[in-house]
Amino acid sequence: MKTKIILATLLCTLVSTHAQAMGSKKPSPTPAPNPAPVTPTPAPSTKPTLDFGPELSEDAYLNAGAEVGAQVDDSQNDNELVGSSRQVINNDQVDQCFNDEAPHEYFADQISYYVQEMINDVPAKVGYIGSYYGTSSDDSAYFPTSLIRHPLCNVTSSTLSATINKVPGQATIDKLNRFANTVNTLRQEVLNGDQSAKKELLSTWTRMFSCLAYAESLSTADTTTSKNVAAKVGPSGYRKPAGVKFYEDPAQDATSRLNIGMFQFTPNSAGNIQPCIRAWNSLNQNKASCQISQKATQADLIKALGSSYQSFNAFCGIHKLVQTFAIQVNTTKSSATHPSNVVNGKLKGFEQRCVSPHFQAGKAYNHFGPFQNSTGSNLDKLFTCIESSR
Template structure:
């Protein structure tokens, strides 16, 4: 018994010693810092905004049933643009319908709406409705089918506008007259506004449609000032008109006649709001073809004489001239939508070396004339400042 007791005591002492030793060692071990509480946490990166997916192309009309383009667009927008050009104020004055051409009366809707702003806004409204472009006669140059019935119908609102960069503009403008960074910013502001209004309109928002109509009308009215209205009534304009006027024709107020010294004889004379050459076989033929689709009982001959085309493009109400101006924009877009040539459409429509479907493409007004059927010098920044002029005017004030 004693032996067991002694053994137990020794065992107890040994265990106690081991426990004390381990406890001392544990007490001496360095205490680890709580790094989770002392190290500042790295904030999670802010997720980038999801790019807006633009609705695909539409091929039907979305004009609200009660929309009145003259009350809601023409007068307020015309006044706003005229206020920017107070020395001229050419959009709002009533024009003399008695000096009009029969093409000024083909459509009864704008009857008694005889201001230039009326005819421009109404032309924009017509081109808000999808139509197959009249480009069959120049199709080969732009990689398109000569059969116009194969084209996807398009309008000013059928496709979203492409954003632009210095690189994309270098491509679409052929490396010439690339706008400044501030002008590029304005071009994208215009495109983003229009795309926002387009999305609203496609969702059934009436106000979105009205805003889109106002913004396109303002863009075209500003272009008319850059193209012609600041010099329409000069002695030079009168002199050129007298030189070319057919029998019984007199230049109406506000209608510019201009000889372009850089063009050949066939394209030298330019007339009216958007400066068209009175040559039915020239670049107005697409407009004539589209006009005849809309007005089959009030057609214009695709072989009309120069004298007749002077009367049409130089009419007092400028109906066809305004129509052709809006048609040139949708015609340019039609090329970008229907072409099989990557050089005739925006770079964003090319993915992995393949063109997007026509319904999935975006469109842009900023192309060199030979690339996408562009008529307008300002849209391609032809003199280095005129694109800025149009965009600054368009983005000033409302709409």
């Protein structure tokens, strides 16, 4: 009997102990349900849908340069574009990078040649400064741009007050819109299949940049001051070619003071010449002798920007407009694009935007003073040249 009581007591103790042990054990957590899948917002497509048809014939630029160059020279009472045949006087490697065998002896040839190249989509190469303007740091992520990929924005005193500091009068604004409407009409005709309109676009943009070249440098390229500056800063053995302006801007700091050539660039590879170097190298990637180091010295850039035919300088001047267009098209900042690209507080898609030359440098990476109306009168002077030279 005693043995049974002891066994019973022991059994109860074991059961009780096991029950307590089971009660103190934390249950396995219930697996959390899988979260509902999140669909990421798709990035806007960087592939254009508009087709501008076949490229112009390789020599189309020659006719545009000869005709427009002569008209602009006449309007300026000068002969810098087609009246003076240029001679190579230095070892100008950048003047040997063309895709044709034409002599390229006139400045107008270089302007129309690179306008023709940039009627087609070209790499803007502004990714390395993208963070300043609300664009990608990845050049391959940019929606393509060219001189005609997007329409030009019409402007008003209100929109200009948002993009430049010195708003011109209505007569000047009318000139800007007449130019924009001409470009946009021809652009639409190209999209409708009229390839002759593409030749007209080539001439229209060649006229713009020919007048801009006069505004920037051509009328004062061979003054005594220009020659003296070239003699002071030129590297050993360098001689200033005719028509190539050297200018020291007293309003700029030492790193930006020296300006060279057709479109007045500073020979500083850390400055705003850098996107031009990258784009130039990309377009000439199969020509080793045409490559320019991204860390080129001042001496090397003086030679490139101050070359006899002004090839790299002309390229960079025209490419500068493509650069600011690329910022305006690809930015996520409303301040870096035209006001008409913002609807109900939202930016239009890449392909639906218009573009404008008229921005302050800090807003959309513009290089040229006349486009910003920097003096209060140079914008009107530029567009007067465009209209009077037709």
